[in-house]
Amino acid sequence: MSHTENDFSHPQNQSKLAIAVFFTDVFYRVFRGGGIIAIIILIRDGLDSSTLLYVILGIGLLAVLSAVWGILAFFRFKFHIDYENREFILQKGVLSSSITAVPFDKIQQVYLKRSIIQRILNVYRLKIDTAGSKEDEVDIKALSKQEALQLKEILMQSEAKNSDINQNFQGEEVEKTQEKTEKSTAEKTDWQYHVSIGTLLKIGLTSNWFRGIWIMLIFFNQIYQEIQSLVNASVWWNDFESFLEGFQGIIQILVIMAVAFIALIFIGIIITLAEVFIKYYNLSIEKKNDRLQLEMGLTTTTQFTLKPRRVQLFKISTNPIQKRLGLYSSDLHLGNSQDDLDKTKIKLPGLENSIIKKLKTFLYQTEKSSTEVFHPHKALLIRRFIFSLIPVGILWASPFFIENLDYNYLIFGIISVLYLLPMLWFQRKVVQSYSLSINGDFIIKQKGFWTQKTEIIELYKLQGISTNQAYWFKNRNIENVTFHTAGGDLSFPLVNQSEIKSRLNYIFYAVETTDRAWM
Amino acid sequence: MNSFSNKEINISELPDYEAVKMNRISPKQLVKAIVQLIIFSLILGAAWGFLAYEWDRVFLETAIGIVALLFLTILFFLVVKKQKKYGYAIRERDIIYQRGYIFEKTTVIPFVRIQHVSTSRSFLEKMLGLAKLKVFTAGGSGSDISIPGLTPELAQQLKEKIANQVKDESY
Numbered sequence: 001m002s003h004t005e006n007d008f009s010h011p012q013n014q015s016k017l018a019i020a021v022f023f024t025d026v027f028y029r030v031f032r033g034g035g036i037i038a039i040i041i042l043i044r045d046g047l048d049s050s051t052l053l054y055v056i057l058g059i060g061l062l063a064v065l066s067a068v069w070g071i072l073a074f075f076r077f078k079f080h081i082d083y084e085n086r087e088f089i090l091q092k093g094v095l096s097s098s099i100t101a102v103p104f105d106k107i108q109q110v111y112l113k114r115s116i117i118q119r120i121l122n123v124y125r126l127k128i129d130t131a132g133s134k135e136d137e138v139d140i141k142a143l144s145k146q147e148a149l150q151l152k153e154i155l156m157q158s159e160a161k162n163s164d165i166n167q168n169f170q171g172e173e174v175e176k177t178q179e180k181t182e183k184s185t186a187e188k189t190d191w192q193y194h195v196s197i198g199t200l201l202k203i204g205l206t207s208n209w210f211r212g213i214w215i216m217l218i219f220f221n222q223i224y225q226e227i228q229s230l231v232n233a234s235v236w237w238n239d240f241e242s243f244l245e246g247f248q249g250i251i252q253i254l255v256i257m258a259v260a261f262i263a264l265i266f267i268g269i270i271i272t273l274a275e276v277f278i279k280y281y282n283l284s285i286e287k288k289n290d291r292l293q294l295e296m297g298l299t300t301t302t303q304f305t306l307k308p309r310r311v312q313l314f315k316i317s318t319n320p321i322q323k324r325l326g327l328y329s330s331d332l333h334l335g336n337s338q339d340d341l342d343k344t345k346i347k348l349p350g351l352e353n354s355i356i357k358k359l360k361t362f363l364y365q366t367e368k369s370s371t372e373v374f375h376p377h378k379a380l381l382i383r384r385f386i387f388s389l390i391p392v393g394i395l396w397a398s399p400f401f402i403e404n405l406d407y408n409y410l411i412f413g414i415i416s417v418l419y420l421l422p423m424l425w426f427q428r429k430v431v432q433s434y435s436l437s438i439n440g441d442f443i444i445k446q447k448g449f450w451t452q453k454t455e456i457i458e459l460y461k462l463q464g465i466s467t468n469q470a471y472w473f474k475n476r477n478i479e480n481v482t483f484h485t486a487g488g489d490l491s492f493p494l495v496n497q498s499e500i501k502s503r504l505n506y507i508f509y510a511v512e513t514t515d516r517a518w519m
Numbered sequence: 520m521n522s523f524s525n526k527e528i529n530i531s532e533l534p535d536y537e538a539v540k541m542n543r544i545s546p547k548q549l550v551k552a553i554v555q556l557i558i559f560s561l562i563l564g565a566a567w568g569f570l571a572y573e574w575d576r577v578f579l580e581t582a583i584g585i586v587a588l589l590f591l592t593i594l595f596f597l598v599v600k601k602q603k604k605y606g607y608a609i610r611e612r613d614i615i616y617q618r619g620y621i622f623e624k625t626t627v628i629p630f631v632r633i634q635h636v637s638t639s640r641s642f643l644e645k646m647l648g649l650a651k652l653k654v655f656t657a658g659g660s661g662s663d664i665s666i667p668g669l670t671p672e673l674a675q676q677l678k679e680k681i682a683n684q685v686k687d688e689s690y
Contacts, residue, residue: 335657463658464628471621484662504627505533512612512629519657 008151011078011091017121018077018142022070024117030062069094079140081154088128088155090138102128102138108310108519109334110152112303119301124148128155156291156305188288191358195283199327199350203280204273206322212271213264280349287362294346304346308363309519310334312461312487316356316454323452326352330359333487335461335519344487364442364458371439372503376431377478377494384427392416436481436492438503440510443483445490455490457483459507460514467504469497486519534610536627541606541617547647548668549602554643556598560591597621607666614654614681616664626664630684632656638674650674654681 072094079090088102109129118125118141126148128138143151281298292306313333322328328351334344351359395412429449437444443462445455462483469479473494481500482491567587571580600620608615613629634655644650650671656662669677 462629463632463656464626464662466624466626466662468619468622468624471623474623482661484656484658486657486659489658489661501535501537502530502533505535506528506530508536508613508627508629509528509533512631514631518632 006147006150007083008079008081008154009083011080011089013074013078014140015123015142015144015147016074017123019070019074020121021117021123021125021142022074023067026066026070027063030059030066079138088138100138104155107155110155110305112148112152114301116299118142126151152305190287190289192284192286193351193355193358194285195280195350200276200280200283201273202325202327203322203329203350204276205269206319206325206327207272207276209265209268209272211268212275213268215275216267216271276349279347283348283350285348285351285355285359287358292359292362294348306332306334306346309517311363312457312485312519313490314360314363314456316456317448317451319451328353328356330356333485335486360456364456371437374436374438374492374495374500374503376434376492377476377496378431379473379476379478380434380494381427381431383494384431385424388420388423388427392420434493436495438507443490443507445492457485457490459510460516461485461518462507462511463518465504465507467497536610536613536615536625539608539610539615541608541615543603544605544607544666544668545649545670546602547649548605549599551643551647551649551668552598552602553595556591556594559594563587563591605666605668609677609680612684614664616654616666626662628654628656628662628664630681632658633681633685636678636681636685638671638678640671652677 073092076094076097077090077092079088081087082089082101085101086104088104088107090100090102092098092100107128111127111129113125113127114123115125121142122145123142124145126138126140126143278298280296282301283296284294286293286295290307292304292308294302294304294306296302311332312335313331315331315333316328317331318328327349329347329349330351332346332348334346395415426449430447433449433452434447435445437446441459443457443459445453447453463486464484466482466484467479468482473479477497478494479497479500480491480493481495481504482489567580567584570583574580597620601618604618604620604623606617612631613627614633615625615627617623617625634657636655637653639651639653640649641651644667648670649667650669650673652666652669652674654664654666
């Protein structure tokens, strides 16, 4: 560690730059919220001198008030570590005052984050996630790099010790050696991986562009509605209609539709690429001792430190194109008592197969062999096929609802066959791809014909199991199984009840006799 | 460490969760469900009556009325059928809860994974002398269970029993 050692045992303020962070934050909000109101007032009332004066006065008053508030808040915001009671203590509040004490053993996660402002000011934002409610979450807006890293190291170390005590590992001896090794090898890196810009490009190009198109449509719909409320949009629509009327021939219309379609996909790709770059720019994974250090993000850089026991559900997904390019994507679902699952899901795209393997060995030390594999009953194919019949049903039912149109039933028939035959083949492939493997340590589900997904749960991290049997599957003796974890559920459809029963009994036995803490 | 043993586990001899005999819930739960259904039917009937009064399309009104009646009959049938399917059992190390007629669902929660247990009573349940037992896990809504149709005393007993088991199991 570095020269000026701060053990945070006395109450202290954050870096003075926190005031600057606070200002830019407030300014941004005032600009976003107040700016629009100001513009609306200006448009409505015109730019005469008195309204302009009021607007300027209003903004000025707001700025002064928030400045006073910000400075007061800064001086009232104090934090320190109470080593005796093993707690992190935070005092804050301008008019009110609150003291939050976070016991070390409730600390789940310590992360460092940086937005653009924080990067310009060269400060870090430190967040502490706890196992409890949202109120006792700690968020320190500005710390110098050195302080942030030190504080994080202290908090993570105390967390590490806690977990060892909780996990009932072999007691004192290990703890002492651990302490020693932690000091000497604190900076030792076992392996690291960095996702390059080229890889990000590949991820963007091979992702699902429909998501990008969808985001764009929602965005444009919003803008369109805003415009519509300002301008009379029907004028535009009339222009567009008369423009279309110029094209009489079917081929011309087809060409226009094709151009529109290509343009849509093109925009979809651009947006998908932008999203990938914003989220995962500079994604790097570093394994140090028993921890994983993650960093990613373009506008906001997020740093996580992760321990294997926190991961409740591990998902890997790829598709044939991405597989060829060596792009596997993995989701780490972390345990959290809150319902907010999104917050505790970490997505790592663009990993090579070797990195996936390393991640697996990091998360799960053991790899047992005697695995029993389950496959879904063929009723799943029937069920999936019935669902894919819905569009055909709508097609054939349409003459009953829309009258006065000529229907060519021959064309209906051809369309139906052209759709259903490949669909049947596709659904067959999907159903064949389903498998559920259960062994002494893991539950592994695999599925997907195009997008291939693997989900892994460690047995002892299970919270409960549900089975679900429809009335009409009783005679066939098949049921759905859902495995519940603190990071989400894993469901598997239509397995043979009497075959899986003994495995479930074994899982209950394993969970109920383990002394490993699930989190 | 001297009591260490590592016998092989014979999977087929492990206790079978499906073989456990389920405890049935109070028949008063059926009364509660039927009262709720009647209230729902009355609201639906009032809505239909209002529609019939406002509209002049007899055929459509009758059709909607018949569909609604059919719907309510099915609901009534399901409520009666469902009553017999409710069941729960407490083993040494876990709790089993079963429910559902069309989709029969069985959930098993090991005591070591229970976060907390509580009982609750709605207005109707208070009138009928019923209570619910709620068991919460870290798995969220998927694995949380809520057993209806218990007497308040039984719900309290079960709650204490489970709470004690949870304390014994986790160290």
